[in-house]
Amino acid sequence: MAFSKARVLVVDDDRDVLFALKMLLKTEVQEVVTEKNPENLLSVLSKQPFDVVFLDMNFKSNLGTGNEGLYWLSRILERDKNATVIMITAHGEISTAVRALKAGATDFIVKPWHNEKFLETLHATLQHNSTRKTSETPTTAKRAPSFADVAMLGESEPMQELFHKIEKIAPTEANVLLLGENGTGKELAAKALHQRSFRASKPYVTADLAAMSEGIFESELFGHKKGSFTDAKDDRVGRFAAASTGTLFLDEIGNISLPQQAKLLTALQNRQVIPLGSNVPVPIDIRLISATNAPLYELAAKNQFRKDLIYRINTVEITLPPLRERGNDVVLLAKHFAGLYATRNHKPIPEFEPATFKKLQQHPWPGNIRELQHAVERAVILAEGNVLRPQDFTFSAMEMALVANQQTPTYLDGPLQLNEVEKSTILRVIERHNGNITKAAKELGITRTALYRRLEKHDL
Numbered sequence: 001m002a003f004s005k006a007r008v009l010v011v012d013d014d015r016d017v018l019f020a021l022k023m024l025l026k027t028e029v030q031e032v033v034t035e036k037n038p039e040n041l042l043s044v045l046s047k048q049p050f051d052v053v054f055l056d057m058n059f060k061s062n063l064g065t066g067n068e069g070l071y072w073l074s075r076i077l078e079r080d081k082n083a084t085v086i087m088i089t090a091h092g093e094i095s096t097a098v099r100a101l102k103a104g105a106t107d108f109i110v111k112p113w114h115n116e117k118f119l120e121t122l123h124a125t126l127q128h129n130s131t132r133k134t135s136e137t138p139t140t141a142k143r144a145p146s147f148a149d150v151a152m153l154g155e156s157e158p159m160q161e162l163f164h165k166i167e168k169i170a171p172t173e174a175n176v177l178l179l180g181e182n183g184t185g186k187e188l189a190a191k192a193l194h195q196r197s198f199r200a201s202k203p204y205v206t207a208d209l210a211a212m213s214e215g216i217f218e219s220e221l222f223g224h225k226k227g228s229f230t231d232a233k234d235d236r237v238g239r240f241a242a243a244s245t246g247t248l249f250l251d252e253i254g255n256i257s258l259p260q261q262a263k264l265l266t267a268l269q270n271r272q273v274i275p276l277g278s279n280v281p282v283p284i285d286i287r288l289i290s291a292t293n294a295p296l297y298e299l300a301a302k303n304q305f306r307k308d309l310i311y312r313i314n315t316v317e318i319t320l321p322p323l324r325e326r327g328n329d330v331v332l333l334a335k336h337f338a339g340l341y342a343t344r345n346h347k348p349i350p351e352f353e354p355a356t357f358k359k360l361q362q363h364p365w366p367g368n369i370r371e372l373q374h375a376v377e378r379a380v381i382l383a384e385g386n387v388l389r390p391q392d393f394t395f396s397a398m399e400m401a402l403v404a405n406q407q408t409p410t411y412l413d414g415p416l417q418l419n420e421v422e423k424s425t426i427l428r429v430i431e432r433h434n435g436n437i438t439k440a441a442k443e444l445g446i447t448r449t450a451l452y453r454r455l456e457k458h459d460l
C-alpha cells in the first residue's frame with residue numbers, strides 16, 4: 001500500500017497527542033481521522049475502512065493498567081479479525097504492550113516517540129499489509145509481533161518457542177548470545193530484540209566482526225582521534241559510542257582473534273572504551289547482542305575463545321533452529337518469498353505444484369532461510385508459467401554436494417567429510433565464476449563475508 005493512499009485512525013484521549021499525530025501524518029497519508037472518545041470508536045469504524053488504527057493503551061478512566069486499551073483492541077478485532085492496530089503506550093509499560101501484542105495488536109509505539117521512528121513503523125506496517133494481501137500468504141502466518149520492519153515468519157513449534165523467548169527477553173537489559181547456523185535469522189532476531197526493548201527508540205548499531213581486520217578492529221569499535229594513525233584524518237566515533245543508550249549487535253563474534261577478544265572483554269568489563277590516540281575513557285551504556293554460527297564452546301575448550309568473554313556476552317542464549325527442523329515453515333516461507341519476489345519483479349503471484357512443496361521439504365537447506373530465499377527468487381524469475389514446478393528449483397552447488405554425500409549437516413558436528421565437501425564445492429564454484437567472489441557467494445547461497453570466512457577457514 002502506498003503511504004499516500006493510506007487511511008489512518010488515531011484514538012487517544014489526549015488532545016495534544018491527537019494534534020501532534022494529525023500534524024505529523026496529514027502530509028504523509030490520504031486521511032487522518034482522530035477520535036478522543038473510545039466509546040465512539042466502533043461507530044467511526046463502521047463509517048469507513050481504515051488501514052491502520054493507532055490506539056492508546058490507557059484512557060484516563062483507567063489510568064496505567066492498559067486494560068481499557070486491551071478492551072478496545074478486542075472490540076476492534078471482534079469486528080474485523082484482520083484489523084491492523086498499533087498500540088500507543090507510555091515508557092515503562094512494555095509488559096502491557098506485550099499483552100496487547102499477544103491479544104492481536106500488530107505493533108506498539110512508545111510515548112514520547114521520535115517522528116521518524118513513528119513513520120518508519122507505519123510504513124513497515126502498511127508494507128507488510130500489502131505483501132500479505134497480494135501474496136496470498138496465509139493470514140495465519142505468525143511473526144514476532146513487535147517486529148515492525150522485517151517480518152519474522154514461523155508457525156512451527158521451535159519458532160513459536162523462539163518468539164516466546166524474544167518476547168520475554170527483549171524488555172530486559174540482559175546481554176544475549178544468538179547461536180545457529182548460517183541464514184537461520186540471527187540478525188533478524190537481534191533486530192526484533194532491540195525493537196521490543198526499552199531502547200527501541202535509541203540507536204541500533206551493528207558491527208560485523210568477521211569483516212574487521214586486526215588493523216581496523218579497535219578504531220571501528222572504539223573510535224580514534226585525528227592523527228592517531230596515518231589514515232586518521234578526523235576524529236571518529238566508534239560503534240560502541242555510536243550505540244550508546246541503545247543496542248550494539250556484534251555479528252560473527254566467534255571469528256575474532258584472542259587479542260581482539262581481550263580488547264572486547266576489557267571494554268565490556270569496564271563499561272568504557274578508550275579511542276585510539278586518546279587517553280580519555282568514554283563511558284558506554286549499551287545493551288549487547290552477539291551472534292555466531294561457530295561452535296563457541298568447542299572453541300573455548302580448545303582455548304581459542306575466552307570463557308570469561310562467553311560469560312560476559314551470554315547472560316541469555318538463544319539458538320535459532322535450522323530450517324529443516326521447522327516443519328511446515330518451509331512451505332510458509334516459500335509462499336511468502338514467492339509473493340515478495342513476484343511483486344518485486346512485476347510478475348503475477350505464482351502457485352506451487354504439490355510436488356514442489358514436497359521437494360522443498362525434503363531438502364536439508366544448509367544455508368537455511370537465506371538459501372530458500374535465493375532458490376525461490378531464482379524460481380520466480382526463471383519459471384516459464386505461473387506455477388512453480390519442482391524443476392524450477394535448482395539447488396545451490398553446496399546443497400547438491402551435501403545431498404550427494406547424504407550429509408545432514410549440523411553446525412555442531414564437524415566431521416572431516418563435511419569440511420572436505422565444503423572445501424571442494426567452494427573451489428569448484430569459484431572456478432566456475434572465474435574467481436568472482438560475489439557471483440560464487442550468490443550461487444553458494446551465502447554472503448560474501450561468509451565466503452571469505454570459509455576461504456580463510458580452509459586456508460584457500
Ligand SMILES: Nc1ncnc2c1ncn2[C@@H]1O[C@H](COP(=O)(O)OP(=O)(O)OP(=O)(O)O)[C@@H](O)[C@H]1O
Pocket residue numbers: 150151152153154180181182183184185186187188189293333369370373447450
Ligand atoms: N523467520 C524468518 N522469516 C522470514 N525471513 C527470514 C526469517 N529468518 C530469516 N529470514 C531472512 O533470511 C535471511 C537470512 O537471515 P539473517 O541474516 O538474519 O540470518 P543469520 O543467521 O544472521 O545469517 P548469517 O549467520 O549468515 O549471518 C534474511 O534475508 C532474513 O530476512
